Amino acid sequence: MLAGKRILLIIGGGIAAYKALELIRRLRERGASVSPVLTRAAEEFVTPLSVAALAGANVHRDLFDLTAEAEMGHIQLSRAADLVVVAPATADLMARMAGGLANDLASTLLMATDKRVLIAPAMNVRMWTHPATQRNRAVLEGDGILFVGPNDGDMACGEHGPGRMAEPPEIVAAIEAALGAAAGPLAGRHVLVTSGPTHEPIDPVRYIANRSSGAQGTALAAALRDLGAGVTFVTGPASVPAPQGVTVVRVETAREMLAAVEAALPADAAIFAAAVADWRVANAADRKLKKDGTGTPPALSFAENPDILATISQREAGRPRLVVGFAAETDDVIAHAAAKRARKGCDWIVANDVSPATGIMGGSENAVTLLTAAGAETWPRMAKDRVARRLAERIAEALA
Numbered sequence: 001m002l003a004g005k006r007i008l009l010i011i012g013g014g015i016a017a018y019k020a021l022e023l024i025r026r027l028r029e030r031g032a033s034v035s036p037v038l039t040r041a042a043e044e045f046v047t048p049l050s051v052a053a054l055a056g057a058n059v060h061r062d063l064f065d066l067t068a069e070a071e072m073g074h075i076q077l078s079r080a081a082d083l084v085v086v087a088p089a090t091a092d093l094m095a096r097m098a099g100g101l102a103n104d105l106a107s108t109l110l111m112a113t114d115k116r117v118l119i120a121p122a123m124n125v126r127m128w129t130h131p132a133t134q135r136n137r138a139v140l141e142g143d144g145i146l147f148v149g150p151n152d153g154d155m156a157c158g159e160h161g162p163g164r165m166a167e168p169p170e171i172v173a174a175i176e177a178a179l180g181a182a183a184g185p186l187a188g189r190h191v192l193v194t195s196g197p198t199h200e201p202i203d204p205v206r207y208i209a210n211r212s213s214g215a216q217g218t219a220l221a222a223a224l225r226d227l228g229a230g231v232t233f234v235t236g237p238a239s240v241p242a243p244q245g246v247t248v249v250r251v252e253t254a255r256e257m258l259a260a261v262e263a264a265l266p267a268d269a270a271i272f273a274a275a276v277a278d279w280r281v282a283n284a285a286d287r288k289l290k291k292d293g294t295g296t297p298p299a300l301s302f303a304e305n306p307d308i309l310a311t312i313s314q315r316e317a318g319r320p321r322l323v324v325g326f327a328a329e330t331d332d333v334i335a336h337a338a339a340k341r342a343r344k345g346c347d348w349i350v351a352n353d354v355s356p357a358t359g360i361m362g363g364s365e366n367a368v369t370l371l372t373a374a375g376a377e378t379w380p381r382m383a384k385d386r387v388a389r390r391l392a393e394r395i396a397e398a399l400a
């Protein structure tokens with residue numbers, strides 16, 4: 001899959017730099033060529049000689065290398081790659097990227113490139129969780145920088161927690177995904193995905209929620225991204241992290257979700273995987289409700305929430321070409337889902353049985369039936385990311 005791909009690999013100055021040597025080996029095994037760049041600090045951790053020998057290429061180290069700079073070498077170097085990878089990405093290099101600095105070869109290449117950039121952060125757990133690093137992470141994500149890791153685990157410094165660089169095979173997989181995205185069947189398409197539960201307030205501190213983890217919607221957004229789609233991911237407060245490399249819009253209530261969905265249009269396809277509350281509390285209090293000493297609980301009354309799937313399916317102008325709903329049912333799954341498809345006016349319904357015995361809601365597997373105009377197709381039970389991949393491929397075929 002990486003045959004003929006050109007990777008510009010920037011190695012930052014952290015302990016994990018030694019893993020960059022294995023990464024180079026694995027990339028070359030898969031047919032990629034690697035053009036390595038070492039920061040000044042990285043040379044304290046790995047030698048340019050080892051890097052050059054493994055890469056089978058010159059190591060770039062200096063912004064002011066006059067031979068190359070006669071031809072604006074740093075600009076050429078940043079553009080000649082198919083993908084720019086930073087592994088390890090130090091806290092300092094992330095800060096330079098987030099701040100738009102160009103004060104050494106690595107940061108200048110990152111500013112000058114017109115290619116996608118994937119970074120593998122690696123640092124002490126306190127450095128990673130520091131508010132400054134988290135601010136920089138958010139800025140970089142907003143700029144469309146792709147992330148792989150960091151992972152949780154033991155660190156060279158003896159501490160434990162998030163900050164360990166992703167392992168070379170994970171970085172290779174992320175590189176393959178990033179490059180697949182540039183050329184996949186959904187390249188140039190915009191797909192909207194909703195995910196997670198909604199929270200409907202009772203008062204400022206309490207809310208009504210549901211058991212959706214957001215796992216299926218998240219897997220679907222990642223699968224669509226991997227096929228090259230530009231994904232807008234509108235998510236309620238999910239318990240799994242949002243995927244990288246997509247535009248994330250965070251909402252809480254059903255009404256906020258509808259507004260975010262409408263703001264994200266136009267889209268070629270819209271997939272509504274969120275578990276949206278049917279009702280909100282009509283008499284939500286603006287102050288925390290208190291016990292009044294009489295033993296009488298507060299009386300909550302409910303109002304129906306907007307139906308996001310029906311609203312978008314029935315739009316006259318700007319309806320996405322393909323609208324897909326999810327139907328989570330606990331009984332008569334296919335009959336209910338078929339009725340839902342007809343009632344809401346969407347093109348496809350992905351039906352699943354979320355009765356507690358299935359372990360699907362909040363679990364890692366799903367068993368779905370896809371209902372289209374052509375009929376119902378029941379898929380075998382499989383991991384949610386496999387369901388996502390299969391559905392993403394069907395969406396790509398439908399939009400082709």
Ligand SMILES: Cc1cc2nc3c(=O)[nH]c(=O)nc-3n(C[C@H](O)[C@H](O)[C@H](O)COP(=O)(O)O)c2cc1C
Nearest residue numbers: 012013014015039041042090091092093122123124
């Ligand atoms: C022994 C040692 C280990 C270090 N490990 C890390 C690390 O894992 N992650 C990190 O962000 N910084 C680490 N640093 C600090 C960086 O080397 C330092 O911030 C440097 O300026 C980064 O430069 P660069 O971003 O240009 O590579 C380490 C420093 C030392 C002395």
